[in-house]
Amino acid sequence: MRIQVSLHTPVRHPENSGSSPIDPYVQLVSPDGVRTPDPLYDRWIEDIDGARLQELYIDMAVIRRIDTEATALQRQGELGLWPPLLGQEAAQIGSVRSLRSSDFVFPSYRENGVAYCRGVKVRDLMRVWRGNAGAGWDPYQVNMAPTQVIIGAQALHAAGYAMGITRDGTDDAVISYFGDGATSQGDVSEAMVFAASFNSPVVFFCSNNQWAISEPVALQAQVPIANRAPGFGIPSIRVDGNDVLAVMAATREALDRARSGNGPTFIEAVTYRMGPHTTADDPTRYRDSAELDQWRRKDPLSRLQALLASMGLFSDEFAAEAGRRADDVAAELRAACLGMPDPLPADVFAHVYSEPHSWLDRQQEQYSRYLSGFAGEENR
Amino acid sequence: MTSMTFGRAINAGLRRAMEQDPRVLIMGEDVGKLGGVFRITDGLQKDFGPLRVVDTPLAESGIMGTAVGLAFRGYRPVVEIQFDGFIYPAFDQIVSQVAKMHYRTRGAVKLPLTIRVPFGGGIGSPEHHSESPEAYFTHTSGLRVISVSNPQDAYTMIQQAIASDDPVLYFEPKRRYHVKGEVDEAAAPQLPMGTARVLNEGSDVTLVAYGPLVPTARDAAVAASDEGVSVEVIDLRSLAPIDFATVEASVRKTGRLVITHEAAQSGGLGAEIAASITERCFDYLEHAPVRVTGFDIPYPASRLESHHLPDLDRILDGVDCAMDRPSSLAGVVSGSAAS
Numbered sequence A: 001m002r003i004q005v006s007l008h009t010p011v012r013h014p015e016n017s018g019s020s021p022i023d024p025y026v027q028l029v030s031p032d033g034v035r036t037p038d039p040l041y042d043r044w045i046e047d048i049d050g051a052r053l054q055e056l057y058i059d060m061a062v063i064r065r066i067d068t069e070a071t072a073l074q075r076q077g078e079l080g081l082w083p084p085l086l087g088q089e090a091a092q093i094g095s096v097r098s099l100r101s102s103d104f105v106f107p108s109y110r111e112n113g114v115a116y117c118r119g120v121k122v123r124d125l126m127r128v129w130r131g132n133a134g135a136g137w138d139p140y141q142v143n144m145a146p147t148q149v150i151i152g153a154q155a156l157h158a159a160g161y162a163m164g165i166t167r168d169g170t171d172d173a174v175i176s177y178f179g180d181g182a183t184s185q186g187d188v189s190e191a192m193v194f195a196a197s198f199n200s201p202v203v204f205f206c207s208n209n210q211w212a213i214s215e216p217v218a219l220q221a222q223v224p225i226a227n228r229a230p231g232f233g234i235p236s237i238r239v240d241g242n243d244v245l246a247v248m249a250a251t252r253e254a255l256d257r258a259r260s261g262n263g264p265t266f267i268e269a270v271t272y273r274m275g276p277h278t279t280a281d282d283p284t285r286y287r288d289s290a291e292l293d294q295w296r297r298k299d300p301l302s303r304l305q306a307l308l309a310s311m312g313l314f315s316d317e318f319a320a321e322a323g324r325r326a327d328d329v330a331a332e333l334r335a336a337c338l339g340m341p342d343p344l345p346a347d348v349f350a351h352v353y354s355e356p357h358s359w360l361d362r363q364q365e366q367y368s369r370y371l372s373g374f375a376g377e378e379n380r
Numbered sequence B: 001m002t003s004m005t006f007g008r009a010i011n012a013g014l015r016r017a018m019e020q021d022p023r024v025l026i027m028g029e030d031v032g033k034l035g036g037v038f039r040i041t042d043g044l045q046k047d048f049g050p051l052r053v054v055d056t057p058l059a060e061s062g063i064m065g066t067a068v069g070l071a072f073r074g075y076r077p078v079v080e081i082q083f084d085g086f087i088y089p090a091f092d093q094i095v096s097q098v099a100k101m102h103y104r105t106r107g108a109v110k111l112p113l114t115i116r117v118p119f120g121g122g123i124g125s126p127e128h129h130s131e132s133p134e135a136y137f138t139h140t141s142g143l144r145v146i147s148v149s150n151p152q153d154a155y156t157m158i159q160q161a162i163a164s165d166d167p168v169l170y171f172e173p174k175r176r177y178h179v180k181g182e183v184d185e186a187a188a189p190q191l192p193m194g195t196a197r198v199l200n201e202g203s204d205v206t207l208v209a210y211g212p213l214v215p216t217a218r219d220a221a222v223a224a225s226d227e228g229v230s231v232e233v234i235d236l237r238s239l240a241p242i243d244f245a246t247v248e249a250s251v252r253k254t255g256r257l258v259i260t261h262e263a264a265q266s267g268g269l270g271a272e273i274a275a276s277i278t279e280r281c282f283d284y285l286e287h288a289p290v291r292v293t294g295f296d297i298p299y300p301a302s303r304l305e306s307h308h309l310p311d312l313d314r315i316l317d318g319v320d321c322a323m324d325r326p327s328s329l330a331g332v333v334s335g336s337a338a339s
């Protein structure tokens, strides 16, 4: 017996029951690309016409290409690490394309597609993963916090930022991204307590990609993760995270609730991490290939491609155009990465404090004296 | 004697402890099927089953707090914290609960908990993956803190830690996991857990190191001897308590002390060692104790870490300072020639 706690009764789509039983979720496009009507959620995406659908496809193609290129660069020793988002394109695009530029994003480390769509320059994106800087971009320029490695910490930051919005009296909103594993952390539960208590305009967006490194989602939650939020007084929605329209509908509904003063929403986007956890991970140690094959058939890009094709909108020219856009970004990304100068020794001491600090000043002075002892030698 | 890597030696030590005591269990993120992200627990779940090697939910406070409960119930949990930077969510449980339970209950409750922490930098990781948080824990009474530097100690001391009725933080220098060494699995432990080891004898300077910097300190001693300076290297091994008797005996002989660690300088272990040794053998010191450490900065991005981490040259520079030779530290440390 599952407790029915979702705000709406989601529609079960039989074609989505894979090897593991999938609990009901909102789906607007089937895995073979058939648009399936939904009485509750269709209204949120009425304005998405053919041209907008094509744009969403291009977005997804571009971020998939960023992923492939970055993975290749890591293999070539140009990046320290890369966390692939392969398979999670619809979850990232459907949500980020629902935001206004004045909304604020608190991501994890995997929302590199989200960052790209927020306007983060690929050069700034690469800076982090190459190991040149802790954070690559100015958060206030794109209204997006830096990548977060501490699992779940950003959910609290989102809740606090949302408290600030309420005080300021604007109708902006905040979205916080985290994984299924993160929902086990105290920080995520505490964030929900704060958001509910202060009725804050925050969207908790859980990308349930089924795995937390080697740990399956069943180790984090015995009922659908979306069921947890109602216990905190937060309405939740479970959506097919590989269906860009369903993700968009759910996010828009949640944002609308936030903007109209009705508080937080929790979204569980059911998706799949098709690649390794990071380029340092070997998923063959813990996950079987049959599972991967199963999810390949639900690929978010081929699904949208099929829908576009059925509408007569996936011509050779369009495919070529999408490919060209992805190629351009990939080339830019590679060039930015290869041309990036190494940071300077003085950068070690920069920005630890905003005002002078005697301990550090002394250490910096001493270290520069030390370095000057090597003047004339190479490789220091 | 078997030649094995550092990582493998810990694995073998864990295996031995589990074989000998059915109450020993391992818990942490990804420690089961994956064998941990560093593969330190590789194969243990297969052999001991999922009740003895437990993949936990992704929650460090949860891991530590439930380990406290298991210890209450008579188990001896060995907890893996995946990376140094992820110990902080468990900090509250460690300092407020783990460290104090025995004291509060006037000895009635024992917490034989071993907390394994891969720590330190030098592997080009992203942020939060290269921290040296040991001083937070040496500052907390009720905890024992050790840091191993070679496969033999890794093998022996993990068993000593597990056998201890006190909670032990066991810091593993992750950049040395793949270094090989000889391990005698049959021999009885050479030294008790709380003792330091003199690695090579010298007469001019005492150089104290632990964990990841021990091999660098040894290299520095070799390089210094080429320049005519005889360096005695001490591997501290135990960070709380510190075996001051061993350090003191050495400093009485050499009259000069250099301490090196990756952690930030201010409020760090180097300060504790400098102060304690000054108290104990002020009259024997020919020079103020010298610290060669990481800077007082958040661990920098990976392409800057070579500047932050003490290396051979920086340690030699510190040795020069202690020897009253020209050094970049001259004037920074009082008592040096140029000051």
Ligand SMILES: Cc1ncc(C[n+]2csc(CCOP(=O)(O)OP(=O)(O)O)c2C)c(N)n1
Pocket (backbone or CB within 6 Å): A110, A149, A150, A151, A178, A179, A180, A181, A182, A183, A207, A209, A211, A212, A213, A273, A277, B029, B058, B060, B082, B086, B089
């Ligand atoms: C506090 C903390 N503990 C452990 C880790 C190590 N770690 C990094 S990613 C990860 C798995 C995260 O899984 P999930 O939240 O499901 O997100 P996903 O990677 O699947 O997107 C773990 C255990 C960490 N980064 N932070």
